[in-house]
Amino acid sequence: MDLTLIVVLVIALALFFDFTNGFHDTANAMATPIATGAITPKKAVALAAILNLVGAFLSTEVAKTISGGIINEDPTTGVQIMPEMIFAGLMGAVVWNVFTWLLGLPSSSSHALFGGLVGAAIVGAGFGAIDYGVLLSKVLLPALCAPLIAGISAYMCTKLAYSITKRQNGVSPKRGGFRYGQIFSSSLVALAHGTNDAQKTMGVITLTLVASGLQTAGTGPHLWVVATCAIAIALGTYTGGWRIIRTMGSGLTDVKPAQGFAAEVSTASAILTSSHLGFALSTTQVASGSVIGSGLGRKGAEVRWGTAGRIALGWLFTLPAAAIIGGLAAWLTHTGAVGVGIVAVVGVGMLLLFWYLSRKNHVGHEDTLSDIDNSGAAVNILSKKERRARAKADAKAARKAAQEAMDKEPDNS
Structure with missing residues (x-):
């Protein structure tokens, strides 16, 4: 197959993956402030999109981990990764990403990417194509440790927040400031997401x-690569990803402003530290761990372990599932241009099917708030005059119903 054509196809598919990463992971930053009413859904995703764009320019350490770390590209070892293999790996990542979005499951876009690439590289070039030391130290171990660390941090921060603002001398605690603080903390998560996830593409x-021989091994991404990836993830973030926002915002636990603030600060801290160290972290796992930790930290809060179990299963299956799809796609690409064409047609067909199914069960920004939040918002919208008028109308209706009940009683005199 013509080298220029396959390179263009890979770049296009990579940018589409970056787009899906954006709408798949919007929930990591904005689910909790939306659930608590700190910011409206549309403003939240717009803010997240801008900060993802900015964050993508702040670091390239994670990009170097992927371009020159996990996949061996060393002529002395005899390992050679072809663009067709990368195309196959990306297809595995994209298909799994959109499938989990359809289910409203906050799985890891990062692990979908790693799984697809690893599966395609093993099928296409053998087990020697993978640097297992880098895979273990910079992908698998952070995947296990980061959510746990973020969860413990969120638990402690939530306990601290409620301890500082607890009821004193019979006076109700004032925690309204946390609602405004969430705008800052969620913005920090969005910025951190840009520094980590955009770099993977x-x-x-x-x-x-x-x-393809178009760039020297060991060098970092060019400026045009950084810019296009930043724009792609920002556009994806702006589209929303409302299904996963609903799961993260109220599916794991009913989030209050103080615990939401604690969860977001913990998430941002873990992601920014990982980006600095070059760890290709799953921001979804970190955010989920923080939300669960904050739920455990608030007295009386209920963590929905059934939803948490579904998310954990998604984490467990993401890497191997994407690897299987990527491996099958790589096997097909061995046939040359025909195989690449088959992979492209089948992949696009599956994506269109997922999109069609999503339209049959539409989830929009109006569905992202829990029933409690929606009812509270409805009350807040009414003015004092409207509330007095409604109260008078309710009282009049009650008196009328009582009078009618009395009139129906038999006269025993």
Whole structure:
């Protein structure tokens, strides 16, 4: 297959993956402030999109981990990764990403990408194509440790927040400031997300250019790669991803402003630290761990362990499922241009099917608040005059119903 054509196809698919990463992971930053009413859904996703765009320019350490770390691209070892393999791996990641979005399941876009690439590389070039030391130290271990650390941090921060603002001398605690603080903390998560997740696509495109001989091995992403990836993830973030926002915002636990603030600060801290160290972290796992930890930290809060179990199963299956799809796609691409064409047609067909199914069960921004939040918002919208008028009408209706009941009673005199 023509080298230029396959490189263009890989770059296009990589940017589409970046787009799906954006709408898949919007919930990581904005689910909790939306659930608590700190910010309206549409304003939240717009803010997240801008900060994802900015964050993508702040670091390239994670991109270097992917472009020159996990996949061996060393002529001395005899391992050669072809653009067709990268195309196959990306297809595995994209298909799994959109499928889990359809289910409203906050799975890891990062692990979908790693799984797809690893599966395609093993099928296409053998087990020697993977640097298992880097995979273990910078992907698998952070996947296990980061959600736990973020959850413990969120638990402690939630306990601290409620301890500081507890009722004193019979005076009700004032925690309204946390609602406004959530705007800052969720913005920090969105910025952190841009520093970590956008770089993964930068790394894939850079790996493709290196594999094609269009860039020297060991060099970082070009400026145009950084810019296009930043724009793609920002556009994806702006589209919303309301299904997963609903799951993260009220599916795990009913989030109050203080615990939401604690969860977001913990999430942002873990992601920013990982980006600095070059760890290709799953921001979804970190955010989920923080939300669960904050739920455990608030007295009287209920953690919905059934939903948490579904999310955990999604984490467990993401990497192997994407690897299987990527491996099958890589096996097909061995046939040359025909195989690449089959992978492209089947992949696009599956994505269209998922989109069609999503339209039959539409979830929009109006569905992201829990029933309690919606009822509270409805009350707040009414003015004092409207509330007095409604109260008078309710009282009049009650008196009328009582009079009618008395009139129906038999006269025993």
